[in-house]
Amino acid sequence: MDIGNSNTVLGVFEGETILQRWRIHTSRERTVDELGVLIRALFQDAKLDPGRLAGVTVCSVVPPVMNTVEEMCRKYLGLEPVVVGPGIKTGLPVLTENPREVGADRIVNAVAAVQLYGTPVVIVNLGTATTVCVVDDRGQYIGGVIAPGLRIATDALYERAAKLPRIELSWPKSVIGRNTVHSMQSGVLYGFAGLVDGLVGRVETELAQKFRVVATGGMAELIGEVSHRIEVVNPDLSLVGLRLLWEKNRLVKEPLGRRSLLEPDS
Structure with a gap:
């Protein structure tokens, strides 16, 4: 479970294969039971048996929901979740001032x-915030x-500029907009593609190194369609991680066995 500011992405793996993925709204008001019922319903709809899960891993950038999520895992999945945070084994040295x-x-x-994809690599996450993360060749x-x-x-444009409308994020016919909506779409979408390309270029200049x-x-x-520097778009990157x-860091539920999540009860 990858809990973001706007959405929570969930994925179910069997080995290295993703059997199912879902995207739900991140709600700070949702109770343990509401979340548990929702998760159970998603599993049922996908014909998956949550009773055969070996474990759960959770990462979150929304601290207020963590108690709810952890308790839901215990109550509805019968599992103690592995929570990504300080002390977890990652195999990734973090050299920032405050890891x-x-x-x-x-x-x-x-x-x-x-x-x-190996190293060195730059990871661009285009979500509620736009983040650029740098992993060096070591x-x-x-x-x-x-x-x-x-x-x-x-x-921000809609809320702070009285005459500008709320827009859909889709590509305009050309970079030069001939109406307000197309002009805003061009500014945001081509502008963010340029932002990404410019930041990657500056990172490479600063480190004198080329990055994937x-x-x-x-x-x-959406942005990957026109960015000159994005080489790979992987919407499942967080789930794989x-x-x-x-x-x-696995905490294996016993007894586990080797039956498939898709295998019906006898």
Whole structure:
């Protein structure tokens, strides 16, 4: 479970294969029982048996929901979750001034990117915020950049400029807009593609090194269409990272057995 400011992404793995993925709204008001019923319903709809789960890994950038999520895992899944945070084994040296303040989602994405694409690598997460994370050629997380996200930018335009409307994030016909909506779409979308490309270029100049650039997050596919520097778009990067961290820190439920999550009860 990857709990973001706007959405929570959930994925179910069997080995290295993702059997199912879901995206739900992150709610600070949802109770343990409401979340448990929702998770159970998602499993039932996908014809998966939550009773055969071996474990749960959770990362979150929304501290107020963590007690609810952890208690839900215990009550409805019968599992003690592995929570990504200080003290967890990652295999990723974090060389920032205060490693504890680095978001759990950024660590999860970096772990997955190193495993899948090698080093050096830059991870661009285009979600509520736009983050750029840098892992050097020695596999060390050395820092990054945080900027506003696309939706924050569009909402700010709508809320702070009286004559500007709320817009849909879709590509205009051309960079030069011939009406207000197209002009705003161009400014936000091409502007953020330029932001990403410019930041990656500055990182490479500062470190005198070329990086592979991987993008993830809700807006990654959209911006990846026109970015000159994004090489790979992987919407499942955080889920892969969470699986890898569970492997490193696994708390196995007993008895487990080897039956498939898709295998019906006898």
